[in-house]
Amino acid sequence: MKSAKLALVLTGALVLPACTSTKQMADVGFTPPEGNYRLLVMRPDVSVGLLTAGGSVEPREDWTDQARANIITALRKQQAGRGGAVKVASAREEVGGDPAMVADLERLHKAVGASIARHKYLGQKLPTKKDRFDWTLGRQAVAFGAASGFDYALFLHAEDSFSSTGRVALQAVSFLGCMVGVCIMPKGGQRSAYASLVDLKTGQVVWFNTLSSTAGDIRTPEGAEDLVDDLLGRMEPGAMAKSAETSTQKKA
Amino acid sequence: MKTLPILAIAVGLGLAACAPTYTLVSPAPTLAAKGAIKVSPSLAWNRVPKGASNTKWEENWTRNGPVLDTLSFIGGLPDGEAITRQRRKDDQKVPVFRATMSPPDLVSMIESFYRIRAGASIFETTVVEPATFLGKSGLRFDFSYVGGDEVKRKGSCLMAIIDGKLYLMALDGTALHYFGAALPEFEAMAATATLG
Numbered sequence: 001m002k003s004a005k006l007a008l009v010l011t012g013a014l015v016l017p018a019c020t021s022t023k024q025m026a027d028v029g030f031t032p033p034e035g036n037y038r039l040l041v042m043r044p045d046v047s048v049g050l051l052t053a054g055g056s057v058e059p060r061e062d063w064t065d066q067a068r069a070n071i072i073t074a075l076r077k078q079q080a081g082r083g084g085a086v087k088v089a090s091a092r093e094e095v096g097g098d099p100a101m102v103a104d105l106e107r108l109h110k111a112v113g114a115s116i117a118r119h120k121y122l123g124q125k126l127p128t129k130k131d132r133f134d135w136t137l138g139r140q141a142v143a144f145g146a147a148s149g150f151d152y153a154l155f156l157h158a159e160d161s162f163s164s165t166g167r168v169a170l171q172a173v174s175f176l177g178c179m180v181g182v183c184i185m186p187k188g189g190q191r192s193a194y195a196s197l198v199d200l201k202t203g204q205v206v207w208f209n210t211l212s213s214t215a216g217d218i219r220t221p222e223g224a225e226d227l228v229d230d231l232l233g234r235m236e237p238g239a240m241a242k243s244a245e246t247s248t249q250k251k252a
Numbered sequence: 253m254k255t256l257p258i259l260a261i262a263v264g265l266g267l268a269a270c271a272p273t274y275t276l277v278s279p280a281p282t283l284a285a286k287g288a289i290k291v292s293p294s295l296a297w298n299r300v301p302k303g304a305s306n307t308k309w310e311e312n313w314t315r316n317g318p319v320l321d322t323l324s325f326i327g328g329l330p331d332g333e334a335i336t337r338q339r340r341k342d343d344q345k346v347p348v349f350r351a352t353m354s355p356p357d358l359v360s361m362i363e364s365f366y367r368i369r370a371g372a373s374i375f376e377t378t379v380v381e382p383a384t385f386l387g388k389s390g391l392r393f394d395f396s397y398v399g400g401d402e403v404k405r406k407g408s409c410l411m412a413i414i415d416g417k418l419y420l421m422a423l424d425g426t427a428l429h430y431f432g433a434a435l436p437e438f439e440a441m442a443a444t445a446t447l448g
Contacts (some may be wrong), residue, residue: 107403108428114318119274126298127276128315134315138429205427 003239016033018215024240025120027133028205030047033084033152033197040150040200041079041088042095042106044071045157048084048219053166063219067160068222075156087150089222096148109155113194116208118241135205136155145200158193158227160218190214191240207235268345272301277313285311285408287323287448289386290421291441297323305369306336320380321425327448329418336366351416355391356382359409362393366407371400385412386419386447396427406431410442421445 012109021084033039072090079086095102119126120133145151177225190213197207213233217223277297283290286308300312300322303420326335331351338345346368347361359380366372379394390412397403404427411420423438425431 104404105426107401108426111319111403111426112399115319119317120320124272126274126314126317128296128298136429138433140428172356 001135003157008062014183016042018213020211020213020215020226020230022209022211023121024207024209024236025133025158026236027114028238030206032207032235032237034105035084037151038149038156039084039086039152040095041075041086041156042090042109043092043103044075044159045067045106045155046071046218048156048160048162049180053163053164057161059252063160063162067158067218067224070218070221071156071219071228072159074225074231078232082129097144101140101144105137105140106155108140109196109198110157112205113157113196113208115153116196116205117194117210120208121210133205133208136203138203139206139220141198141200141203148200148221150200153198154195154196154232158191158218160191162178162217163206175241191216191218191227193227197235209235273304274301274314275300283448284313285309285325285327285448289325289421289445290448291325291421291445293437293441294439307333307335307337309333310335315434316430321423321430323438324420324422324424325436326418326420328414329420331416335361335418335420337367338394349418350389351413355415358391360392362409363395366395366397366399370397372397373400374398383410385410385421385442386445388412388414388417404428408435408438414447 007233038189046064046068047059048067049057049059050063051057069090069093072088078087079088087094092102092106116135118124119129141153145153192213193211195209198204199206209228210229213227213230216226218227266283275298277299279293279295281292283289288309295315297313297315300314300318305445306312307326307329309329309416309440311325311327311328313320314326315321316361329335332348334346334348336346346365350357353361359377361374363377366375375397377393377395379392381392383390383392387389390410393409393411394407396404396406396410405424406427407422407424409420410420411418419440421438423431423434425434
């Protein structure tokens with residue numbers, strides 16, 4: 001039984017080489033915060049689930065809570081070495097201000113993040129934003145910055161999924177199919193994440209990075225640290241809109 | 253069983269070639285909805301590619317992405333047709349337009365669309381008043397709603413029934429920022445819109 005499981009895992013590893021890709025964007029003139037800036041890291045928006053044999057993802061609250069806690073710890077550790085006054089919120093109430101307003105701002109950010117992903121990464125380009133990166137959270141973000149005293153807000157969204165035993169078995173069967181010429185390989189668990197930095201003096205999203213990975217496990221402290229490092233480790237300046245688009249790819 | 257909304261940020265997957273194409277709408281007099289409505293935008297917009305739910309009488313524009321703001325035109329929808337392409341399941345069908353619809357019927361038709369197809373859990377009508385649209389007597393309908401993604405949004409809709417057909421121009425956007433940012437442009441365009 002043990003060897004059968006091992007064979008399945010090895011098959012998966014052979015078929016799906018683990019790798020991590022990131023691609024960040026920033027508008028013209030962006031420079032990473034330095035000096036005496038005040039940064040608020042919003043409570044990370046995290047969801048982790050089980051990828052079933054049928055391909056749907058069943059959310060797992062215990063995994064999600066564990067992953068969020070690990071990411072918050074990793075964020076605190078990473079930002080401590082950055083300089084500036086940084087507050088990492090583990091709950092919406094810690095952010096300060098009206099919780100309902102903060103919730104609205106978080107939801108707007110999620111919609112803005114989805115728009116940036118669709119129109120800057122997935123090829124559905126908007127002609128009016130061809131050479132620009134100019135999404136905003138608007139006046140509410142500026143008012144929030146004025147009331148809270150923070151210069152920047154950092155948002156992080158992460159989704160992760162892990163294959164069930166049935167899914168792994170399906171992949172193994174599909175791999176055998178490939179050997180006889182019928183190759184439809186179901187995807188395994190994968191992670192996608194994005195982070196954005198919002199200038200609270202203007203409301204503008206000034207920097208954005210995405211991550212796509214089939215490696216690691218954010219339910220563990222090490223996996224969460226890798227995610228945070230990959231996503232936030234090297235914030236590039238935006239000397240020009242085009243050159244600010246930097247991609248990195250690494251094999252795990 | 254609920255599925256997670258896995259965000260398809262698949263860097264380097266090469267999906268660009270399959271992606272629908274948005275086209276530029278320049279700030280100049282422009283025909284929309286198959287030439288049925290003529291408007292004069294003062295800003296550049298992006299024409300949203302047709303989707304599976306769009307009827308042939310509909311056209312949509314956006315400035316920052318349809319998730320954030322959408323300007324919709326429906327030009328000359330005939331009696332018996334719906335404002336969106338119908339689905340097979342009965343519980344997904346929206347009311348069809350009738351040339352004899354009263355203002356409350358028209359408002360109800362729009363609200364049903366948002367509840368059934370946009371997943372609006374909360375929908376509130378804020379303004380219903382007579383208005384002139386395309387030089388004819390029509391209706392202005394303002395509303396707010398919360399969709400499936402829990403984002404609060406607002407909408408403003410101008411409608412008129414001309415020769416038994418529905419003409420409509422609407423703005424929909426997030427209540428925080430994007431609706432308000434596009435509203436002056438929408439109102440200016442609607443005020444000067446003419447039949448194409």
